[in-house]
Amino acid sequence: MKMPLSRIAHTRSGDKGDIANIGVIAWLPGYYPILLREVTPARVKDFFGELVKGEVDRFELPNLHALNLLLHRGLGGGGTVSLRTDAQGKTLGAALLAMEIDVDDGELTD
C-alpha cells in the first residue's frame, strides 16, 4: 500500500555548511524496519532531485528508531552564501514527509 512517509515517521532538519541533515524518527519502534527498507539514500536523492547536487549518506540509530540523512551540496552553497530562502534547510525535513513509501497492511501495528 502506497502512503506518505508522514504516516510512520516525523522529521527535523538543519545544516552544517552546504550539507543538509534530516533526522527521520519512527512513530513506533515497530516502524523502524520500514524506515530501513523504504528510506534509502537513492530514493531520498531522487525525491529531492536538483535540490541536492551531491550524494546522500544514511546513518542508523536503532536505539532511537531513527535515521540521520546527510544531503551533500544540498543547500545551494550553505550558510550565508546560499541564495535560497531556506538556506539552512529548516524545511527539508517537512518536505520529505511527502515521500511515498510502500507498506504492507500487516506492518502497521497501531
Added chain:
Amino acid sequence: MIRIANGQGFWGDWLEAPVRLVDGGPIDYLTLDYLAEVTMSILQKQRQADPQLGYARDFPPLIGRIAKKLQERRIKVVANAGGVNPVACARAVRKAAPGLKVAVVLGDDVLDRIDDFLGKGFEMRNIDTGEPLATIRDRILSANVYIGAFPLAEALATGADVVICGRCADAALVLAPMIDRFGWTADDWDKLASGIVAGHIIECGAQCSGGNCQVDWQNMPDFANIGYPIVEAEPDGSFTVTKHPGTGGRIDTHGVKEQLLYEIGDPTQYNTPDVVADFTSIQLEDTGPDRVRGSGVRGGPRPPMLKASISYDAGWKASGTLVYSWPQAIEKARVADRITRQRLEQLGLRFDEIHSEYFGVNACHGPAARPVHDPPEVQVRISVRGSDKRAVDRFTREMIPLVLTGPPGGTGYGEGRPEVRQIVAYWPALIPRGEIRTRVEVVE
C-alpha cells in the same frame, strides 16, 4: 544532582526566557548560547569600529536585570557572550552588576596567529571542500577555535558567579558545570559524553521543549509561555530533561529525539573538544509528565585536532521580490523572471549565481514541492551573488521597472529597491590541539 538550564539558543532568542528560568523554579546554573557560525565576523567588525565592542550586547543588561536573584539563589551563569572581546563583555557585566564576580576564558581567538600556523605548515584546509586556507588568506575577517568545557570549569572553580567565553563548543557550556561540580576528569569518557548529549539536547533552547516540533504541534500547550529546558544532571552521567512547572511546551522522548538528530553528522562520532560521543548508545525514556531520562551514553578519547571557525569576505548578494496576482499568477511570475535575466545579460553583468524562487509554489521545497494549481497570487524572488559589487547593485534596479514594463498584475514593491549585502562565509578547519592555550582571568 545539579540543575542546568539553557535560556538562549542563539543571539536573538527570546529575551524573557533566561529571566523566567531564574524566576520559575530551582536552578543551579544558567547557560546562554549566543554564537552562531557567522556571528563572530559581525562581532569582529563591531570591534574594529569600536575597541570596546565585539560581544553580545544583550548580555550585560540581562545580567543586570537578574543579578539580585542570581546572588540570592546562588545561580551561576556560563555564557559564550564574549564573542571576540570577552574582557570588554566582562567589564560591561561588572558595570551592570557590580556585586557579581566575573571570570573570562581566553585563548579561542587565533586571528593574529593565522600566518604563524600557515608558516608551520598547517594548511587549515576547508573541512567541507578540501581547499587550502591560502586561497582566501587575504579575505579572512575572524578566526576562532572551538574550546571545550574544561577551561570553562576551571573558570567556575574560581568561584565566579558569571563565566564568559568567546567561541566554544555549544554543548560545552552545559558540560562545564558537571565537570566543576562532579570532579569528572579528561578520561571519564562516558560521563563527559553523557554531559555533551545533555548539552546537545538543550543548547537550542526551546527546540527540545516543544518549539519547532512536529509532534502533535496543533495541540502544543501554551506556545506563548513555552518553558525553556532544564537538565537535572547526576554524578554518574545520567540526566533528566525537564522544564519549570506551569510553563508551556512539552518534553517527551519524541521531541527530544528530534533535537538529538538536529545538525549532527555521523552519530557514532559526535566530535567535541572534550570527548567523542556515540549517539547510538543513548537510551531515552519518558519518566513522567515533561520528563525524559537519558542514560547509557558511551564516549571515546577527545580528538587530537580542534575545529576552528574562520569567516571571510565572499562577495556580495541581493534579493528582490515582486508579487503577481491571479489569473495566471505563476506564469506571470515566470515571465518576469525571464525578462529580468534577459535584461541582466543585455547589460553584460556577470554573477556567480542567479537563483529564482516562487513563494506559494516552490520557495522552500524546490523541485520536491507539491504541485500548486492556479493560486490567487505568487511572489517571485530573484537573487544574485558575485564578487563585483557594482553588478549586484545594478541588479537591484532591475526588479521594480517590471511593474510597468512586464506582465500585468505586478505589485508588492513598496519596500523599494533591494539591499546589497556583503557575504561573510564560513570556513571550518582543523588546528592541532597543542597550538591552543586557554587561560582564565578574573575581571575586577
